[in-house]
Amino acid sequence: MSKQNTLFKDAYNRSLIQLGGTQTLPSEPEMAASLQVSRTTVRAILQRLADEGLIAWDKRSKIVLRAPLADDYFPSAETHSTHDVVERGFMKRLMGADVGSQINELELARELGVGTSSVREFLIRFSRFGLIEKRPNSHWVIKGFTRGFALELADIREMFEVRSALAFVQLPKTETIWTGLDKIEVEHRALKASIDSDYGQFSELDERFHRLIHGSTDNRFIIEFYDIIAMVFHYHFQWNKKDEKKRNAAAIDEHLAYITALKSGDSIEAELTCRRHLRSARATLMASTPAT
């Protein structure tokens, strides 16, 4: 079947949302920028919008004729790239898999309904997370999401983040990164106020906060390492919702203390609050990781 036009479908759906607010659509390059796709795809979208009677398109004039209906959207299942399908399918299996068990590319591809190369490429990309390993000319071995993995991960995380926090404190207050911190602090206070209902939004805020801190180092290895943390938290806690509200509420307070320490410019205090938060994050992760 070669390639699926999932990018087109996803961008088309997003363009329908944008359509709601205006009478005319902007120029093709502008649309390309806002949808994050090439002009080729934008033109395909415009073509379909016109065909479906949603807009009248003649060169520069793109007049909205009617608001989009639920039926105009592509089903969300069709908007996921093969890569996403493989990632989700694999992660679901990985979380429950035994240490030492093998991965069969062909079998996984068949189960997910994709080609073997998509699976292969995903596994290669995923291998940098240290959870699987390849035996050349042979199968992949699952090293498992174990306690050992969580500990090793937490150790490096602490090294990197303490270093970043100390670098952060040293940054001149004129840097734009401080504005980012202010903004994130406000978001923390807002979420704290509505924690009872919005606690599910914390994980996204958490990631942005830690990535901001890491931004102070300018070291690609530290910045890229956070991808592993983000992956672990994303998938692990997707299937471990226990005590989520309580955990997140506690983490917000730790973040706020951490932010205050950073702003104070006191290195000792910054390191202390940073380590305190990371220790608690580590404990949370360990508590929800099977003992084996």
Added chain:
Amino acid sequence: MSKQNTLFKDAYNRSLIQLGGTQTLPSEPEMAASLQVSRTTVRAILQRLADEGLIAWDKRSKIVLRAPLADDYFPSAETHSTHDVVERGFMKRLMGADVGSQINELELARELGVGTSSVREFLIRFSRFGLIEKRPNSHWVIKGFTRGFALELADIREMFEVRSALAFVQLPKTETIWTGLDKIEVEHRALKASIDSDYGQFSELDERFHRLIHGSTDNRFIIEFYDIIAMVFHYHFQWNKKDEKKRNAAAIDEHLAYITALKSGDSIEAELTCRRHLRSARATLMASTPAT
């Protein structure tokens, strides 16, 4: 053309070397273990050895008939897997490439005479080194082997190795890793004695030494990080042989001081000698990296 039998050819060549020393060959499983291939490949090798009149093969009896000649070996060009071909070809191009320039999978594949998927998979695997980056649905961007890269690499390396060295000192003397250190120390002294002629052997010893130190941590991220260092040193100094003898002689002395400190059990001294060596390694790397 599907797959090339480079593994078979390489293993066949290696079996010819082994053939020199004996009158009979061992059992198939034993050969498989010694050549690091499956029995399927061993049997193909035996078949060819018999066809070429090098051995008389009848079930368990494998009698050597004659010593292998130069002509019996496959040309070494045929024994490199596609992966190796891509790696070498790519690295050669990368070292001279400009920051920000693009990589074209198809073009690279054509130049190297391999399929696109081999190139793709190599690039995906290589991307974990932080020297290239993918724009989804589009090209790869070269981030370049720059001074910045070298600095970032050296920073992380120092963090990790100091940590490993401190963990090393704490290990009980009963651990087998100490025997490994003793062995490596002897090798250092031997190489020091014959440095004038054998200085080229240092890089291999260097890698084994540092990997041994890292082995004390039991942290997969630290251990895997050394792959990046090894790659950089391997390829970078393959094209920068300037002052090699002098550099290596100095490094051996640094290693010996470092080893002595480790054996003394003195953490302060271990950290000091470790940092001293890494600083000098960093300086060497920086000195041979273009200023841009």
Added chain:
DNA sequence: AATATGTCTTCTATCGTCAATAAACATTTG
């Protein structure tokens, strides 16, 4: 003259295919 649109070319993402290789199973041998 700068920006937008129209057209064409090239490259990526993905699939199916097949030889090389590994691995599993069955049979023989010391």
Added chain:
DNA sequence: CAAATGTTTATTGACGATAGAAGACATATT
């Protein structure tokens, strides 16, 4: 009866092919 050999099956590694998407170039519009 344990280890080796013989036989069969399944999986990986690599390729070419093709639709989707990006990008380059030419032309038109304000």
